[in-house]
Amino acid sequence: MTDPVAGTERAAAGAAPTVVVAGGGTAGHIEPALALADAVRRIRPDAKIVALGTARGLETTLVPERGYPLELIPPVPLPRKPTPELLRLPLKIRESVKRTREVLTRVGADVVVGFGGYVALPAYLAARGRVPIVVHEANKTAGLANKVGARFAARVAVAVPGTPLPGAEVVGIPLRRSITTLDRPALRAEARRHFGLDPDAPTLLVFGGSQGARSINEAVSGAAKELADAGIGVLHAHGPKNTLVVQEFPDAPAYVPVPYLERMDLAYAAADVVLCRSGAMTAAEVSAVGLPAVFVPLPIGNGEQALNAKPAVDAGAALLVNDADLTRATVADLVVPLVGDADRVAKMSAAAVGMGHREADEVLARMVLEAAGK
Known part of the structure:
Protein backbone atom coordinates (compact mmCIF):
# COMPACT_ATOMS: atom_id res chain seq x y z
CA MET A 1 0.00 0.00 0.00
CA ARG A 176 -20.14 24.64 -11.49
CA ARG A 177 -18.82 26.52 -14.51
CA SER A 178 -22.12 25.84 -16.26
CA ILE A 179 -23.67 28.12 -13.60
CA THR A 180 -21.03 30.83 -13.21
CA THR A 181 -20.74 31.31 -16.99
CA LEU A 182 -24.48 31.00 -17.68
CA ASP A 183 -25.91 33.46 -20.20
CA ARG A 184 -29.60 33.27 -19.29
CA PRO A 185 -30.98 35.44 -22.13
CA ALA A 186 -28.99 33.52 -24.76
CA LEU A 187 -30.25 30.14 -23.50
CA ARG A 188 -33.83 31.22 -22.75
CA ALA A 189 -35.50 29.87 -25.92
CA GLU A 190 -33.59 26.57 -25.83
CA ALA A 191 -34.32 26.13 -22.13
CA ARG A 192 -38.04 26.65 -22.52
CA ARG A 193 -38.20 24.22 -25.43
CA HIS A 194 -36.29 21.67 -23.35
CA PHE A 195 -38.89 21.74 -20.56
CA GLY A 196 -41.97 22.30 -22.74
CA LEU A 197 -42.64 25.78 -21.35
CA ASP A 198 -44.39 28.69 -23.02
CA PRO A 199 -41.72 30.60 -24.99
CA ASP A 200 -42.99 34.06 -24.06
CA ALA A 201 -44.87 33.87 -20.73
CA PRO A 202 -43.28 35.08 -17.49
CA THR A 203 -42.07 31.90 -15.81
CA LEU A 204 -41.67 30.80 -12.20
CA LEU A 205 -39.12 28.13 -11.27
CA VAL A 206 -39.96 26.17 -8.12
CA PHE A 207 -37.87 23.63 -6.22
CA GLY A 208 -37.38 22.58 -2.62
CA GLY A 209 -33.90 21.08 -2.60
CA SER A 210 -32.80 17.75 -4.05
CA GLN A 211 -35.59 15.85 -2.23
CA GLY A 212 -38.37 18.40 -2.68
CA ALA A 213 -40.37 20.19 0.02
CA ARG A 214 -43.99 19.40 0.86
CA SER A 215 -44.90 22.91 2.04
CA ILE A 216 -43.58 24.46 -1.18
CA ASN A 217 -45.23 21.79 -3.33
CA GLU A 218 -48.64 22.26 -1.71
CA ALA A 219 -48.60 26.07 -1.67
CA VAL A 220 -47.51 26.57 -5.26
CA SER A 221 -49.58 23.78 -6.84
CA GLY A 222 -52.55 25.02 -4.80
CA ALA A 223 -52.22 28.38 -6.53
CA ALA A 224 -52.19 26.89 -10.03
CA LYS A 225 -55.39 28.72 -11.00
CA GLU A 226 -54.09 32.09 -9.86
CA LEU A 227 -50.84 31.48 -11.75
CA ALA A 228 -52.74 30.43 -14.87
CA ASP A 229 -55.11 33.41 -14.68
CA ALA A 230 -52.08 35.72 -14.52
CA GLY A 231 -50.54 34.10 -17.61
CA ILE A 232 -47.56 32.69 -15.68
CA GLY A 233 -45.80 29.48 -16.66
CA VAL A 234 -44.32 27.21 -13.99
CA LEU A 235 -41.45 24.73 -13.91
CA HIS A 236 -41.84 22.83 -10.62
CA ALA A 237 -39.36 20.21 -9.37
CA HIS A 238 -41.32 18.39 -6.66
CA GLY A 239 -38.70 15.82 -5.59
CA PRO A 240 -38.21 12.20 -6.72
CA LYS A 241 -40.08 10.74 -3.73
CA ASN A 242 -43.08 13.05 -4.13
CA THR A 243 -45.90 13.25 -6.62
CA LEU A 244 -47.63 16.39 -7.83
CA VAL A 245 -51.06 16.53 -9.45
CA VAL A 246 -51.80 19.94 -10.93
CA GLN A 247 -55.04 21.05 -12.53
CA GLU A 248 -54.65 22.04 -16.16
CA PHE A 249 -56.19 25.21 -17.55
CA PRO A 250 -56.87 25.56 -21.29
CA ASP A 251 -55.16 28.45 -23.08
CA ALA A 252 -52.88 29.13 -20.06
CA PRO A 253 -49.08 28.75 -20.07
CA ALA A 254 -47.92 25.26 -19.12
CA TYR A 255 -47.40 24.22 -15.50
CA VAL A 256 -44.65 21.60 -15.85
CA PRO A 257 -44.01 19.30 -12.85
CA VAL A 258 -40.79 17.23 -12.87
CA PRO A 259 -39.30 14.96 -10.17
CA TYR A 260 -35.76 16.34 -10.44
CA LEU A 261 -33.88 18.94 -12.48
CA GLU A 262 -30.99 17.28 -14.27
CA ARG A 263 -30.07 20.53 -16.04
CA MET A 264 -30.11 23.33 -13.48
CA ASP A 265 -28.44 25.66 -15.96
CA LEU A 266 -31.41 25.32 -18.32
CA ALA A 267 -33.87 25.61 -15.44
CA TYR A 268 -32.32 28.91 -14.36
CA ALA A 269 -32.23 30.13 -17.98
CA ALA A 270 -35.92 29.32 -18.46
CA ALA A 271 -37.04 31.25 -15.38
CA ASP A 272 -37.79 34.88 -14.58
CA VAL A 273 -38.19 34.30 -10.82
CA VAL A 274 -37.38 31.35 -8.55
CA LEU A 275 -39.16 30.18 -5.40
CA CYS A 276 -36.94 27.82 -3.43
CA ARG A 277 -35.18 26.92 -0.21
CA SER A 278 -32.09 28.92 0.71
CA GLY A 279 -29.41 26.33 1.26
CA ALA A 280 -25.95 27.85 0.93
CA MET A 281 -25.29 26.45 -2.54
CA THR A 282 -28.75 27.33 -3.85
CA ALA A 283 -28.52 30.90 -2.58
CA ALA A 284 -25.08 31.24 -4.17
CA GLU A 285 -26.22 29.84 -7.52
CA VAL A 286 -29.36 31.97 -7.68
CA SER A 287 -27.34 35.12 -7.00
CA ALA A 288 -24.62 34.10 -9.46
CA VAL A 289 -27.08 33.80 -12.34
CA GLY A 290 -28.90 37.01 -11.40
CA LEU A 291 -32.26 35.41 -10.77
CA PRO A 292 -34.78 37.23 -8.52
CA ALA A 293 -35.80 34.90 -5.70
CA VAL A 294 -38.46 34.19 -3.15
CA PHE A 295 -36.54 32.27 -0.51
CA VAL A 296 -38.40 29.95 1.89
CA PRO A 297 -35.80 28.82 4.47
CA LEU A 298 -35.98 25.30 5.81
CA PRO A 299 -37.66 25.64 9.22
CA ILE A 300 -35.31 23.26 11.06
CA GLY A 301 -31.63 23.36 12.00
CA ASN A 302 -29.90 26.38 13.49
CA GLY A 303 -31.37 29.03 11.22
CA GLU A 304 -28.55 28.96 8.68
CA GLN A 305 -30.88 29.06 5.67
CA ALA A 306 -32.34 32.40 6.73
CA LEU A 307 -28.80 33.70 7.15
CA ASN A 308 -27.91 32.42 3.68
CA ALA A 309 -30.79 34.41 2.17
CA LYS A 310 -30.05 37.64 4.05
CA PRO A 311 -27.43 39.16 1.69
CA ALA A 312 -29.73 38.84 -1.34
CA VAL A 313 -32.72 40.15 0.62
CA ASP A 314 -30.69 43.10 1.91
CA ALA A 315 -29.49 43.86 -1.64
CA GLY A 316 -33.05 43.93 -2.96
CA ALA A 317 -32.54 40.80 -5.08
CA ALA A 318 -34.82 38.50 -3.08
CA LEU A 319 -37.81 38.24 -0.77
CA LEU A 320 -37.97 36.03 2.33
CA VAL A 321 -41.07 34.05 3.36
CA ASN A 322 -41.12 31.87 6.46
CA ASP A 323 -42.09 28.27 5.78
CA ALA A 324 -45.08 28.52 8.14
CA ASP A 325 -46.34 31.55 6.21
CA LEU A 326 -46.13 29.96 2.77
CA THR A 327 -49.70 29.19 1.66
CA ARG A 328 -51.74 29.28 -1.50
CA ALA A 329 -52.81 32.82 -0.53
CA THR A 330 -49.18 33.90 -0.11
CA VAL A 331 -48.32 32.64 -3.57
CA ALA A 332 -51.37 34.37 -5.03
CA ASP A 333 -50.85 37.67 -3.20
CA LEU A 334 -47.05 37.95 -3.18
CA VAL A 335 -45.47 35.72 -5.80
CA VAL A 336 -47.93 36.10 -8.68
CA PRO A 337 -47.73 39.94 -8.72
CA LEU A 338 -43.92 39.77 -8.55
CA VAL A 339 -43.51 37.37 -11.47
CA GLY A 340 -45.93 39.45 -13.55
CA ASP A 341 -44.10 42.73 -12.92
CA ALA A 342 -41.35 42.87 -15.56
CA ASP A 343 -39.86 46.14 -14.27
CA ARG A 344 -39.58 44.87 -10.71
CA VAL A 345 -38.08 41.59 -11.92
CA ALA A 346 -35.46 43.49 -13.92
CA LYS A 347 -34.51 45.65 -10.92
CA MET A 348 -34.16 42.62 -8.65
CA SER A 349 -32.07 40.81 -11.26
CA ALA A 350 -29.75 43.82 -11.55
CA ALA A 351 -29.40 43.89 -7.76
CA ALA A 352 -28.15 40.30 -7.80
CA VAL A 353 -25.39 41.05 -10.31
CA GLY A 354 -22.03 41.34 -8.61
CA MET A 355 -23.04 39.34 -5.54
CA GLY A 356 -21.07 36.28 -4.55
CA HIS A 357 -17.66 34.94 -5.64
Missing part, protein backbone atom coordinates in the same frame (compact mmCIF):
# COMPACT_ATOMS: atom_id res chain seq x y z
CA THR A 2 1.05 3.57 -0.64
CA ASP A 3 2.19 5.75 2.25
CA PRO A 4 0.27 9.07 2.28
CA VAL A 5 3.37 10.84 3.65
CA ALA A 6 5.31 9.67 0.61
CA GLY A 7 2.44 10.93 -1.54
CA THR A 8 2.81 14.41 -0.04
CA GLU A 9 6.53 14.33 -0.78
CA ARG A 10 5.75 13.45 -4.41
CA ALA A 11 3.37 16.41 -4.65
CA ALA A 12 6.04 18.72 -3.23
CA ALA A 13 8.40 17.46 -5.93
CA GLY A 14 5.93 18.40 -8.66
CA ALA A 15 4.41 14.95 -9.23
CA ALA A 16 0.70 14.62 -9.99
CA PRO A 17 -1.21 15.24 -6.74
CA THR A 18 -3.97 13.03 -5.39
CA VAL A 19 -6.85 15.06 -3.98
CA VAL A 20 -9.50 13.38 -1.82
CA VAL A 21 -12.78 15.30 -1.49
CA ALA A 22 -15.22 14.54 1.34
CA GLY A 23 -18.64 16.02 0.72
CA GLY A 24 -21.31 13.34 0.71
CA GLY A 25 -24.94 13.16 1.75
CA THR A 26 -26.83 16.07 0.22
CA ALA A 27 -26.37 18.05 -2.97
CA GLY A 28 -25.36 21.00 -0.80
CA HIS A 29 -22.23 19.11 0.24
CA ILE A 30 -21.61 17.19 -2.98
CA GLU A 31 -21.91 19.91 -5.62
CA PRO A 32 -19.29 22.26 -4.12
CA ALA A 33 -16.95 19.29 -3.77
CA LEU A 34 -17.42 18.39 -7.44
CA ALA A 35 -17.03 22.03 -8.53
CA LEU A 36 -13.74 22.08 -6.64
CA ALA A 37 -12.72 18.81 -8.30
CA ASP A 38 -13.46 20.25 -11.74
CA ALA A 39 -11.37 23.34 -10.95
CA VAL A 40 -8.43 21.23 -9.77
CA ARG A 41 -8.60 19.30 -13.03
CA ARG A 42 -8.54 22.53 -15.06
CA ILE A 43 -5.45 23.74 -13.20
CA ARG A 44 -3.74 20.35 -12.95
CA PRO A 45 -5.10 18.00 -15.64
CA ASP A 46 -2.83 15.26 -14.33
CA ALA A 47 -4.30 15.38 -10.81
CA LYS A 48 -5.97 12.29 -9.44
CA ILE A 49 -9.23 13.06 -7.65
CA VAL A 50 -11.10 10.63 -5.42
CA ALA A 51 -14.42 11.30 -3.70
CA LEU A 52 -15.43 9.87 -0.33
CA GLY A 53 -19.07 9.03 0.27
CA THR A 54 -21.55 6.57 1.73
CA ALA A 55 -23.89 4.09 0.14
CA ARG A 56 -26.98 6.03 1.18
CA GLY A 57 -26.11 9.51 -0.15
CA LEU A 58 -26.75 11.24 -3.47
CA GLU A 59 -23.05 10.92 -4.21
CA THR A 60 -23.61 7.35 -5.45
CA THR A 61 -25.31 8.94 -8.46
CA LEU A 62 -23.81 12.42 -8.76
CA VAL A 63 -20.12 11.54 -8.41
CA PRO A 64 -19.94 8.79 -11.10
CA GLU A 65 -22.01 10.99 -13.45
CA ARG A 66 -19.27 13.63 -13.22
CA GLY A 67 -16.58 11.06 -13.98
CA TYR A 68 -14.86 10.75 -10.60
CA PRO A 69 -14.13 7.54 -8.65
CA LEU A 70 -16.11 7.12 -5.43
CA GLU A 71 -14.85 5.33 -2.32
CA LEU A 72 -17.56 4.31 0.15
CA ILE A 73 -17.07 4.56 3.92
CA PRO A 74 -19.45 3.93 6.84
CA PRO A 75 -21.55 7.03 7.59
CA VAL A 76 -21.24 8.85 10.90
CA PRO A 77 -24.59 10.57 11.62
CA LEU A 78 -24.15 13.68 13.73
CA PRO A 79 -27.25 14.16 15.94
CA ARG A 80 -28.09 17.77 16.79
CA LYS A 81 -29.50 16.83 20.18
CA PRO A 82 -28.70 14.18 22.84
CA THR A 83 -30.18 10.87 21.73
CA PRO A 84 -29.47 7.16 22.40
CA GLU A 85 -27.67 7.21 19.04
CA LEU A 86 -25.15 9.65 20.51
CA LEU A 87 -23.94 6.95 22.92
CA ARG A 88 -23.05 4.70 19.99
CA LEU A 89 -21.27 7.46 18.09
CA PRO A 90 -17.67 6.79 19.29
CA LEU A 91 -17.79 3.19 18.04
CA LYS A 92 -19.17 4.27 14.67
CA ILE A 93 -16.54 6.98 14.35
CA ARG A 94 -13.73 4.52 15.16
CA GLU A 95 -14.85 2.09 12.45
CA SER A 96 -15.38 4.80 9.86
CA VAL A 97 -12.01 6.42 10.58
CA LYS A 98 -10.29 3.07 10.19
CA ARG A 99 -11.93 2.44 6.83
CA THR A 100 -11.22 6.00 5.67
CA ARG A 101 -7.57 5.75 6.66
CA GLU A 102 -7.30 2.58 4.56
CA VAL A 103 -8.69 4.50 1.57
CA LEU A 104 -6.30 7.42 2.04
CA THR A 105 -3.37 5.04 2.19
CA ARG A 106 -4.48 3.01 -0.83
CA VAL A 107 -5.02 6.00 -3.11
CA GLY A 108 -1.91 7.85 -1.91
CA ALA A 109 -3.74 10.97 -0.74
CA ASP A 110 -1.78 14.23 -0.83
CA VAL A 111 -4.56 16.40 0.59
CA VAL A 112 -8.06 15.92 2.01
CA VAL A 113 -10.72 18.56 1.33
CA GLY A 114 -13.83 18.43 3.51
CA PHE A 115 -17.13 20.22 3.01
CA GLY A 116 -18.80 19.24 6.28
CA GLY A 117 -21.34 16.57 7.14
CA TYR A 118 -21.09 12.94 8.12
CA VAL A 119 -18.51 12.06 5.47
CA ALA A 120 -16.15 14.88 6.37
CA LEU A 121 -15.74 14.07 10.08
CA PRO A 122 -14.13 10.63 9.62
CA ALA A 123 -12.05 12.06 6.76
CA TYR A 124 -10.63 14.78 9.01
CA LEU A 125 -9.88 12.35 11.83
CA ALA A 126 -8.30 9.82 9.45
CA ALA A 127 -6.10 12.47 7.83
CA ARG A 128 -5.02 14.22 11.03
CA GLY A 129 -1.24 14.17 11.37
CA ARG A 130 -0.87 12.19 8.14
CA VAL A 131 -2.28 14.19 5.23
CA PRO A 132 -2.84 17.98 4.93
CA ILE A 133 -6.46 19.04 5.43
CA VAL A 134 -8.41 21.87 3.82
CA VAL A 135 -11.85 22.71 5.24
CA HIS A 136 -14.61 24.52 3.36
CA GLU A 137 -17.65 25.81 5.28
CA ALA A 138 -20.60 27.01 3.21
CA ASN A 139 -22.80 28.32 6.03
CA LYS A 140 -22.20 31.25 8.35
CA THR A 141 -22.84 28.90 11.28
CA ALA A 142 -20.34 26.06 11.02
CA GLY A 143 -21.37 22.46 11.57
CA LEU A 144 -19.79 20.06 14.05
CA ALA A 145 -17.59 18.27 11.50
CA ASN A 146 -15.99 21.47 10.24
CA LYS A 147 -15.55 22.82 13.76
CA VAL A 148 -13.48 19.70 14.48
CA GLY A 149 -11.61 19.71 11.17
CA ALA A 150 -10.69 23.39 11.37
CA ARG A 151 -8.69 22.78 14.56
CA PHE A 152 -5.96 20.95 12.66
CA ALA A 153 -6.48 22.07 9.05
CA ALA A 154 -3.75 23.56 6.89
CA ARG A 155 -6.27 26.04 5.41
CA VAL A 156 -9.85 26.96 6.31
CA ALA A 157 -12.05 28.47 3.59
CA VAL A 158 -15.49 29.95 4.25
CA ALA A 159 -18.27 31.27 2.07
CA VAL A 160 -19.17 34.43 3.99
CA PRO A 161 -17.45 36.82 6.40
CA GLY A 162 -17.99 36.28 10.10
CA THR A 163 -17.94 32.49 10.10
CA PRO A 164 -16.39 31.62 13.48
CA LEU A 165 -13.66 29.17 12.46
CA PRO A 166 -9.96 29.63 13.23
CA GLY A 167 -7.92 31.04 10.33
CA ALA A 168 -10.98 31.42 8.12
CA GLU A 169 -10.39 32.85 4.62
CA VAL A 170 -13.43 34.10 2.69
CA VAL A 171 -13.56 32.53 -0.78
CA GLY A 172 -17.28 32.00 -1.48
CA ILE A 173 -18.86 28.71 -2.55
CA PRO A 174 -17.39 26.69 -5.45
CA LEU A 175 -20.00 26.52 -8.21
CA ARG A 358 -17.74 33.57 -9.18
CA GLU A 359 -14.12 32.39 -9.04
CA ALA A 360 -14.47 30.56 -5.71
CA ASP A 361 -13.85 27.18 -7.34
CA GLU A 362 -10.42 28.13 -8.69
CA VAL A 363 -9.43 30.13 -5.61
CA LEU A 364 -10.15 27.09 -3.44
CA ALA A 365 -8.45 24.77 -5.94
CA ARG A 366 -5.20 26.73 -5.70
CA MET A 367 -5.41 26.62 -1.89
CA VAL A 368 -5.84 22.85 -2.08
CA LEU A 369 -2.96 22.33 -4.49
CA GLU A 370 -0.71 24.51 -2.37
CA ALA A 371 -1.60 22.47 0.71
CA ALA A 372 -0.89 19.24 -1.22
CA GLY A 373 2.53 20.57 -2.16
CA LYS A 374 3.38 21.12 1.49
